[in-house]
Amino acid sequence: MSYFGSIVTGFRSLLTGLGITGREIGTKSVTLQYPHEEPELSESFRSVIQLVRFEETGSHDCIACMQCVKICPSDCIRIEGGKLDGIKKMRAWEFEIDFALCSLCGLCLDTCPTETLEWSNHYDDAGQERQWVYDLIAPHTTFEEQFRANAREKDAREAAEKAAKKEAAAKAKAEKAAREAAEAADKPDESEAGPGGDG
Helix, strand or coil: CHHHHHHHHHHHHHHHHHHHHHHHCCCCCCCCCCCCCCCCCCCCCCCCEEECCECCCCECCCCCCCHHHHHCCCCCEEEEEEEECCEEEEEEEEEEEECCCCCCCCHHHHHCCCCCEEECCCCCCCCCCCCCEEECCHHHHHHHHHHHHHHHHHHHHHHHHHHHHHHHHHHHHHHHHHHHHHHHHHCCCHHHCCCCCCC
16 A cells, blocks of 8 residues: 555646746746856845945045945955145045945945945856955046046136135225225315304
């Protein structure tokens, strides 16, 4: 009986499997033929951070304030930066993150004052060694010289406009003072007038 019972159980299991296959055969596949097909990533997908490229400047806006370095619990971010000749804002020229240590907590994005950090959509990185240091400045090096030239030109123009406004304000103030002095000189001195009264 155990022999025939095993046959019946196996046949019943086969029919169950065929039934499930028949029901699902017409539905959309949940698997992808990777790497020939790319996945559709959700908006909440998190991978290693990257620097945002702003359209108005053509580059990132990292000012090397070190806020992300200070708040990172994994101590996986290293930044080098400072002042550049002719540019008012600080500028980062090195920005590295060790993704092997990163916990994807997002604190660096929350604390960034210029909002120049965002999640990347890297999903297929692979390697044979534990070496996952990303250079976030590298994608922006092509545009760096043009950015610096534009920034210097903009800052010089703003400085000239500020100086012109300051000079115009000083001139207007001097003219007002001269006008008030002239009006005061033309006005008769009441203290020199004779005493009045009936008599």
